Amino acid sequence: AQSVTQLDSQVPVFExxxxxxxxxxxxxxxxxxxxxxxxxxxxxxxxxxxxxxxTLVKGINGFEAEFNKSQTSFHLRKPSVHISDxxxxxxxxxxxxxxxxxxxxxxxxxxxxx
Amino acid sequence: NAGVTQTPKFQVLKTGQSMTLQCAxxxxxxxxxxxxQDPGMGLRLIYYSASEGTTDKGEVPNGYNVSRLNxxxxxxxxxxxxxxxxxxxxxxxxxxxxxxxxxGSGTQLSVL
Numbered sequence: 001a002q003s004v005t006q007l008d009s010q011v012p013v014f015e016x017x018x019x020x021x022x023x024x025x026x027x028x029x030x031x032x033x034x035x036x037x038x039x040x041x042x043x044x045x046x047x048x049x050x051x052x053x054x055t056l057v058k059g060i061n062g063f064e065a066e067f068n069k070s071q072t073s074f075h076l077r078k079p080s081v082h083i084s085d086x087x088x089x090x091x092x093x094x095x096x097x098x099x100x101x102x103x104x105x106x107x108x109x110x111x112x113x114x
Numbered sequence: 115n116a117g118v119t120q121t122p123k124f125q126v127l128k129t130g131q132s133m134t135l136q137c138a139x140x141x142x143x144x145x146x147x148x149x150x151q152d153p154g155m156g157l158r159l160i161y162y163s164a165s166e167g168t169t170d171k172g173e174v175p176n177g178y179n180v181s182r183l184n185x186x187x188x189x190x191x192x193x194x195x196x197x198x199x200x201x202x203x204x205x206x207x208x209x210x211x212x213x214x215x216x217x218g219s220g221t222q223l224s225v226l
Contacts, residue, residue: 006156009154044157046214051213100145100164104156
């Protein structure tokens with residue numbers, strides 16, 4: 001079975017500072033990787049995904065992530081955060097054996113302070 | 115375009131009561147999912163349906179049943195609610211052309 005580990009449960013950061021949210025996964029087969037964002041009292045929305053090709057993936061709202069197969073990581077980055085980025089971020093993985101099964105990490109709460 | 119619609123948004127049950135959470139989508143997606151979200155545990159898959167007429171267990175299926183009524187609707191039933199089922203429940207669909215999940219706005223369930 002897949003597992004996804006988000007190493008930080010909470011990340012406080014000041015506005016306009018850079019941020020990295022960490023995600024590691026375990027899998028014996030090729031995977032698809034995703035980052036979703038959840039704003040308060042809402043469902044999740046897709047930020048970005050890696051299916052194949054370039055390991056550097058750009059998403060919405062200025063976020064990007066890099067797939068590192070050797071380190072089984074898919075860390076999310078943004079060079080300059082805004083107050084509006086305050087939300088919970090979830091890393092997720094699915095694999096080629098069953099595209100229907102998505103496994104989510106435990107989430108990282110990003111708190112952007114003025 | 116409503117996307118994924120869940121009802122109800124809030125529900126309080128007593129231990130042992132039953133209820134059904136409803137989910138409907140208008141995006142013509144084949145795959146539909148039920149997740150529960152608990153603090154510090156992320157989203158855990160309860161059941162999913164790859165297509166109309168099929169359902170499969172996810173990570174935490176015990177205490178739940180599902181029904182894929184047609185392509186649009188996928189319901190989750192708690193036959194005898196327990197306090198451990200207090201959670202936020204999300205329905206989702208999958209766009210197979212780009213592997214994107216679309217989520218409903220959630221149902222906050224409390225079992226006393």
